[in-house]
Amino acid sequence: MQPSSAHLLEVEDLHVSYGRIRAVQGVSLAVPEAAVVALIGANGAGKSTLLRAISGIVRPRRGTVRFRGENLVGLPVHQIARRRVIHVPEGRGMLARMTVLENLRIGGFARRDGTDTATELERVFRLFPVLRERRDQPAGSLSGGEQQMLAIGRAMMAGPRLLMLDEPSLGLAPLVVREIFRIIPRLTAEGTAVLLVEQNARMALQCAAHAHVLQTGQVVLSGRAADLLAAPEVQRAYLGVTETS
Amino acid sequence: MPDLAYLVFLVADGALAGSIYALVALAFVVVYKASRMINFAVGEWTMLGARTAAAASHTIGLGPGGAVAVGCAGVVALALLFNRIVLRPLSRSSLLSLIMLTLGVGIFMRGAATVVFAGVPARIASPFPLDPLVVAGVPLSVDKIVAAVIATACIAALSWFFRGSRTGLALRAVASDQQVALAVGIDLHRHFAITWALVGVLSVLAGTLWSFVSGGGFGIELLGFKVFPIVILGGLDSLAGTIVGAFAVGILESLVAGYVDPIVGGGFSHVASYLVLIATLFVRPFGLFGRPDVERV
Numbered sequence: 001m002q003p004s005s006a007h008l009l010e011v012e013d014l015h016v017s018y019g020r021i022r023a024v025q026g027v028s029l030a031v032p033e034a035a036v037v038a039l040i041g042a043n044g045a046g047k048s049t050l051l052r053a054i055s056g057i058v059r060p061r062r063g064t065v066r067f068r069g070e071n072l073v074g075l076p077v078h079q080i081a082r083r084r085v086i087h088v089p090e091g092r093g094m095l096a097r098m099t100v101l102e103n104l105r106i107g108g109f110a111r112r113d114g115t116d117t118a119t120e121l122e123r124v125f126r127l128f129p130v131l132r133e134r135r136d137q138p139a140g141s142l143s144g145g146e147q148q149m150l151a152i153g154r155a156m157m158a159g160p161r162l163l164m165l166d167e168p169s170l171g172l173a174p175l176v177v178r179e180i181f182r183i184i185p186r187l188t189a190e191g192t193a194v195l196l197v198e199q200n201a202r203m204a205l206q207c208a209a210h211a212h213v214l215q216t217g218q219v220v221l222s223g224r225a226a227d228l229l230a231a232p233e234v235q236r237a238y239l240g241v242t243e244t245s
Numbered sequence: 246m247p248d249l250a251y252l253v254f255l256v257a258d259g260a261l262a263g264s265i266y267a268l269v270a271l272a273f274v275v276v277y278k279a280s281r282m283i284n285f286a287v288g289e290w291t292m293l294g295a296r297t298a299a300a301a302s303h304t305i306g307l308g309p310g311g312a313v314a315v316g317c318a319g320v321v322a323l324a325l326l327f328n329r330i331v332l333r334p335l336s337r338s339s340l341l342s343l344i345m346l347t348l349g350v351g352i353f354m355r356g357a358a359t360v361v362f363a364g365v366p367a368r369i370a371s372p373f374p375l376d377p378l379v380v381a382g383v384p385l386s387v388d389k390i391v392a393a394v395i396a397t398a399c400i401a402a403l404s405w406f407f408r409g410s411r412t413g414l415a416l417r418a419v420a421s422d423q424q425v426a427l428a429v430g431i432d433l434h435r436h437f438a439i440t441w442a443l444v445g446v447l448s449v450l451a452g453t454l455w456s457f458v459s460g461g462g463f464g465i466e467l468l469g470f471k472v473f474p475i476v477i478l479g480g481l482d483s484l485a486g487t488i489v490g491a492f493a494v495g496i497l498e499s500l501v502a503g504y505v506d507p508i509v510g511g512g513f514s515h516v517a518s519y520l521v522l523i524a525t526l527f528v529r530p531f532g533l534f535g536r537p538d539v540e541r542v
Contacts, residue, residue: 055428081430093428095421106418109411110430158429 008033008193009162014063016053023049025217036184036194038204038225040238041214047197048090051164055087056080081110086160090167092151096140100131103139103150107157124153127183145176164195181207201238205229254383255503256496261389263495264396268451269468270475270487271403272444278420278482279440283344286351288469290444293354294320295452295465296362299369309372313453321445328441371457392454399450400488474518478525480535494518
């Protein structure tokens with residue numbers, strides 16, 4: 001397969017193991033510039049592991065992760081973050097005892113281009129007004145939805161080229177989930193590509209351009225998100241649609 | 246001396262000692278916060294700081310300011326080397342073995358110091374007048390006051406550094422969650438090195454100031470033992486608590502030395518702070534300012 005230069009991220013034949021457990025087995029996928037790509041699949045399908053391998057937290061056994069043509073495999077986590085590949089992990093990774101404002105400021109650490117932090121901060125506060133209200137509270141005191149907003153806001157402070165969101169809807173009320181998903185088109189409009197891992201397949205497929213279905217560490221189905229949304233096997237397995245006989 | 250003036254004298258004297266304890270305790274806490282490592286050698290680092298500054302003073306003939314500067318350069322270099330050559334290769338081993346390692350390093354430093362600094366006086370001549378300053382009938386020694394002022398200024402600078410600077414913010418992020426720190430692009434090794442550089446500077450400052458007020462380098466490493474009641478009282482992970490704890494322990498020791506020691510025949514002041522340590526562990530094991538690890542997940 002000849003990699004196309006239009007793609008921001010190209011994962012090729014990636015294998016990741018935890019001891020003897022093969023979590024990811026030969027996954028290939030691509031994320032174009034400023035696009036949303038969704039990864040859906042059941043618990044334990046290897047979605048989170050894939051993100052962890054891209055951001056350098058776990059080291060793949062085999063395969064490459066090309067970002068703007070450069071292989072990221074083997075780079076330390078902080079070096080990958082400085083290339084503005086930003087991972088918002090499941091569980092959000094709050095610095096619970098530091099304030100909301102400090103969490104946001106630390107998000108700008110990956111950024112070394114002298115962009116004005118105040119402007120970035122203003123942008124985050126405009127998107128999530130609740131964070132402005134709570135700026136001096138410890139992050140640990142926020143509600144789950146507010147923490148997810150802070151996690152995304154912190155990632156935005158880095159000016160991400162690729163934003164990887166792991167289960168942003170987990171444990172949140174439907175209204176809050178909608179508010180968080182509302183942000184994603186705005187991010188892509190500003191040139192950020194999003195790789196989205198979700199169990200809420202419907203939400204994910206509605207906002208993504210392309211999607212991949214993972215099952216036991218392998219991509220079993222790929223395509224345009226709209227097509228997957230309509231595919232009977234996806235509807236049956238992930239969207240809870242029962243067949244009418 | 247009238248009763249009240251005696252009390253004021255004891256409190257003031259204790260607070261002055263407490264300001265130096267605070268520097269030693271901060272050297273301990275920055276390491277603990279960054280890597281959860283209990284540095285049992287913190288007293289030996291302080292001793293090394295004092296001896297290096299003294300050596301700079303006696304062999305090169307520098308004044309106190311120059312001696313501290315040269316001492317800082319030397320001890321910071323050693324601390325960085327220690328971090329790079331000893332700690333970094335061991336960064337994957339268990340915390341317990343690192344803690345044991347600090348015990349060994351402490352003993353090694355004591356032994357090495359007596360060889361390396363053989364024949365070099367440990368004492369640094371205090372540049373301050375010896376006659377005590379009498380404030381409202383309470384005699385206060387000038388060198389202790391100057392030492393306290395310098396120590397307090399250092400504490401204020403360090404507090405600003407952690408609250409207001411970009412590097413300080415990053416260090417607190419490392420202390421809070423290393424995975425998150427990595428994920429936002431913080432280089433952990435670089436910040437561990439900054440932490441150890443801070444240990445070097447604090448050791449020289451605390452050691453030199455202690456030499457001024459106590460008149461000699463002998464037994465300076467015992468300052469390390471003061472640290473444990475302080476940090477347990479203040480809460481291991483709280484900088485503010487550490488400073489408060491240091492002053493509290495300094496004043497407590499002074500009061501006990503003034504009122505109880507004459508009755509029991511001396512030495513009880515060293516025990517008193519450990520009784521406080523035990524009491525704290527019973528009542529508030531996370532310290533006055535530390536927080537129990539309860540948070541929303």
